[in-house]
Amino acid sequence: MKISKNKVAQIFREIADFLSIKGENPFRIRAYEKAADALEHLSGDLEELYRRGKLKGVPGIGKGMLEKIEVLLSTGTLPAYEQLRAEFPPGLVEILSIPEVGPKTVKLLYEKVGVKSVDDLEMAVQSHKLRNLPGMGAKTEENIVKGLKLYRMRRSRILLGTALPLVGEVILELRERASSWIEKISPAGSLRRGKETIGDIDILVTSSNPSSLMDAFTSLSFVNDILAKGETKSSILTPQGLQIDLRVVAPESFGAAIQYFTGSKSHNINLRERAIKRGLKINEYGVFTQEGKKIAGEREEEVYHCLDLSFIPPELREDRGEIEAAEEDKLPHLLTEEDIKGDFHIHTTGSDGRDSIEDMIQRAREKGYQYIAITDHSSSLKVARGLSEQDVLSQAERIKKINSSLNNFRVFSGTEVDIRADGTLDFSDEVLKKLDIVIAAVHTGFKQDERKMTSRVIKALQNPYVKILAHPTGRLLGEREACAIDLNKVMQVAKDRGVWLEVNSQPQRLDLNDVWAREAKRRKIPIVINTDAHNKQSLDLIKLGVVTARRGWLEKEDVINTLPLDKLLTLLK
Ligand SMILES: [Zn+2]
Ligand SMILES: [Zn+2]
Known part of the structure; x- marks a missing residue:
């Protein structure tokens, strides 16, 4: 399998983590991290950049790192990496991503208490096994509990500032590979509403050739895992552990679908109730009369207009008074x-x-x-x-x-x-x-x-x-x-x-x-x-x-x- 720059960056980061647990030279550790940073900021295909000699002289990628990239590109792995992985249990590195837990602590916990994973750590904390370890105490244990809480939150949500550029790149690559099959395309969900952290990412698209589009989507360089692949919906997992769903919708329903999948849930519940009061039905396909006649769906604005509301910008759709304001035509003119x-x-x-x-x-x-x-x-x-x-x-x-x-x-x-x-x-x-x-x-x-x-x-x-x-x-x-x-x-x-x-x-x-x-x-x-x-x-x-x-x-x-x-x-x- 071809190895992407994100995958290489991920391997470098893991090596840096292993080395820090071992207590190795900080400069060596930093070199791997710097190279990972540099790779994540490169644009273009890694193999091609390498072949054309474009990786030489990139700040952060020195001669040593370049050689390692070369090995990774030709063999898909790195002996030094495999050795480190054999040395430690597979879940150990993950513990490092918990706030308040540094490499020294990980090593100590592993050697003295046998903590091999985040779950192990959670159990050790619950049975107060840590407070008696050298250099620790009730206070440290308490901090680790807080760290675990933040860690759990972060596992399920990623920052808007990470998700926005990532989705931009996904759409760009999809357009490069499948431009003739893409008509409209837009992210939906909490990303479109601009929430500070994002769960899964939904992208909606209209397409003349859904099955080829799905092939293209599931073979993007961002794919670490394919969770599902179907005719109208596929889900991939990126190396960062982020799930991205691509849904193909009919052009005449695009507006209703993007409204529906943008949410928020409570905003949509309010809209639905409003529709019912007017004898209408609203769903991801459109707005319908009781007789089943479709009166809106192609454009998102129409969905709001059908309910006697002015168009509500996605950022306001949190059920914080926006529907009442839209009813009176008193929505703010949001800055740009x-x-x-x-x-x-x-x-x-x-x-x-x-x-x-x-x-x-x-x-x-x-x-x-x-x-x-x-x-x-x-x-x-x-x-x-x-x-x-x-x-x-x-x-x-x-x-x-x-x-x-x-x-x-x-x-x-x-x-x-x-x-x-x-x-x-x-x-x-x-x-x-x-x-x-x-x-x-x-x-x-x-x-x-x-x-x-x-x-x-x-x-x-x-x-x-x-x-x-x-x-x-x-x-x-x-x-x-x-x-x-x-x-x-x-x-x-x-x-x-x-x-x-x-x-x-x-x-x-x-x-x-x-x-x-x-x-x-x-x-x-x-x-x-x-x-x-x-x-x-x-x-x-x-x-x-x-x-x-x-x-x-x-x-x-x-x-x-x-x-x-x-x-x-x-x-x-
Ligand atoms: Zn400051
Ligand atoms: Zn400052």
């Missing part, structure tokens, strides 16, 4: 990605970013932006190579110079200043007042109780120079829950002080989330949608923030960085 004119939260090589200020400007201009703010970390955040007060002031000087050479574009100097455990900020007011944009954020000490955390953040917002509160709850989906914080109180202070609240677009953050973003809008607190980009490609993550804001019913007027530069400058004065 094109409305975004700048980004206020950007890291560069100054701290832990990968690209320079100039690179970020260039990419931002390509996106049609009119401004960005450079907001590297402050000194106490050592892991992120935070800037000292002197560093940030000289960076601001440099930005002034850069600005003098730019037309129709503005770079704001700034910082993402750390909110210390006691609510004081990492930089003095003397420094902060010389910067254009001050973002305050919590990065450590997430385990404080609600009273402490709330007053800590409120104290920070009372600083006269703070303009933005970044990722207000600190959650990392599948890794860390939102910290205990009373956002209602925080919002009140933000409103009084004129602080903007961030919707952070990082796939694991999406923080504020949709519900809190809507609450901010209700309270008339301005929102900024930022990427928190650490490299120039990540500026494109803005779409995730925009989707989240749309789910929070936000309109252009609710979001500060939809303002054109001149209006923004007036506001900042």
